[in-house]
Amino acid sequence: MKMKYLVLLALFTCVGNSFAQQTPASKQTEAITIVGATAHLGNGEIIENSLIIFEDGKITQVMDATATKMQYRGRIIEAEGKHVYPGFIAPNATLGLVEIDAVRATDDEDEIGSMLPHIRSLIAYNAESKLVESMRPNGVLMGQIVPRGGTISGTSSIVQFDAWNWEDAVIKEDDGLHINWPSSFTRGRWWAGEDPGIKPSEDYQEDLLELEEFFTSAKAYLAGNNKKTNLAYDAMKNVFTGDKRVYIHVDGKKEILDAIDFKQKQEIEHLVIVGGYEAHKAIEELKENNISVLVQRPHDQPNSEDHDYDFPYKLAGILHNKGVLVALESSGSMERMNTRNLPFYAGTAGAYGLGKEEALKLITSNTAKILGIDDMVGTLEKGKTATLFISEGDALDMRGNILTHAFIQGREVSLETHQTELYQRYKEKYDSASK
Template structure:
């Protein structure tokens, strides 16, 4: 009898937990009074943004007579502040690398040259201490990407909140990543960069083409006596369900990568880095190939380029009709991701419209990654992944995130950097902002 009572008690407790979880998921929140930067170019002053469960169910002016504040469990009034869709960081090792100088914390580079079967999905670390510092500046989504070799592996896209990768994943195995052979190699000599021709360039391109031809032949059969993991990872590429990100910078590399895309009939290509994208802009537009631009805050690759060339490139590509988004590649990549919004701010200062600059790290990034139906803008039906800042989120002097949501849940904005800031401000009797 006691056993039966114990079992009934357990079921009752479990039922209460399930009911509470369901109620929590269905709770609704209304954010009033912010200037809403939608992400698609539209701006709504004095906005009303409604969240129910995990999605956005209302976007309108707070002065609209149809607005019913009583329909929401919680109403948050944030007049004078700015709301934005969560910023998206493509091509990033966030979650795969903790400390660049400590080999044991780097899980972004697998042994081997051609490893499309390597997946960032199961290596992604939701407990990374870098993630909170990134979220505090409004970056809420990342494409966690393997690096190294000719074909680095397969990336996945994550929301920056969750107990484990199963909770955080937004899109599984979204793309494979190819590092296109370099036409020129470089080295430092007497304090200067010396370029010299890569004599193995044609051989390396041929090896890549041969792999694609073999993988395509393999994928035409649904049954193979001997399973090849590398070729299996390519099946969805040829079906058009998985994107191919080709990393290249120079004009010759870009143009030959584009012809490779056409030759191999790659249905969803993206070029990454693309320093010389402006020189092949016509090809990019003709073949409808988007670009993930290299880091904006950097020096030009060539001595004779204008020093502000990287800053002006986004505006020039926009004028040429190329779809692009921004990223944070290069050294200190993971921890530097917090600067992503400021890259967009620099692009705006050098010719790009302010809302177009915002789109380069929100809706345009979502389109290029293939997740625009879920995130990238503050629109009804999309996931409620957004944040509110006291000032302009693209300006490092005014970016101050006060509240953020990932899939409708408010997230903790504290970080070890914030803790240190508050600690020493209080030590010297200064006001904490």
């Protein structure tokens, strides 16, 4: 009987391990020196033969190895011929909020209601998501976790991708409020007997008025002595003080200009456009109001027959070259699994008007600046958190993006996932079949 229980216990342990994420890495206990790699600093600069040292989770040295006699410290990683990068950052992601789209119990990206600034994505974040785990082998080591739905979706937070739970994962808690801007056009509902074409929305001005009234009511509530608590209005406090950024998800030129007008009326200090398909038509207004843009992923088709076939590839470069602070986001169809392609989106933008090192900024330093975490991450720089990785080749090219080491806050994290396990399993199968 005792043997039976031992066998069952072993079986349950094996099954549990097959479904669970790897155990998060332990805290860094010794200094690590990376020597000889080409360091892409994330700010447009390169050090061909670099020396990088980090300890206690912080970068302590970044320099040219040929120009220094500094003594190496702790564990030494010889990386000649390889490349080292700051960890890539995925903004506007729903990683950890949905595991399987078809299983409702695993879908926690949306809540019932329209004005939901008090909904916090962080507490719903699943640190053990297999999708989150699968980001790391491509160098995507951090992300902004954003709720969806409603006019005001809720509040996002920024996390790192190797944690026991959301408390351990958080880098910046409740960093921004997300607004889905109404569209000034609507598509006719053919099933209701309407013309299926696109026409001006009769509800647009009414939707804007509703949004403005919510902001006005929240200000009045916070300015008064209210005995009755309103959680939605309470959540707006940091927006009005400027401590919380406002991310407006919008694409059309008219809507972008209306959003800029909204920023001025509501005296919003930090506003970011998300998506921004027609942001190139409002460049001067964006610059005048110090508004950044998280550009939609470039691997897409143009939305207008008037646009070049490669317009989505060029959009980030057009905005960047005109002086707008730009980063890349990856929302859209199959967005969670496609987030791992973030470096390749940047590589495409680099090939269409930016160049590799400027394109790298779109997923490192620019993203960190837009999210307000550039004092911690985004570049390989003394004093910043040691969240970085070593790649055998160009990390913005899927042929060279082959990671050998990855570190989050100085901790060396596993690059194995359920996908790499399946790859090895079937590789062995077909290797043996070909012999």
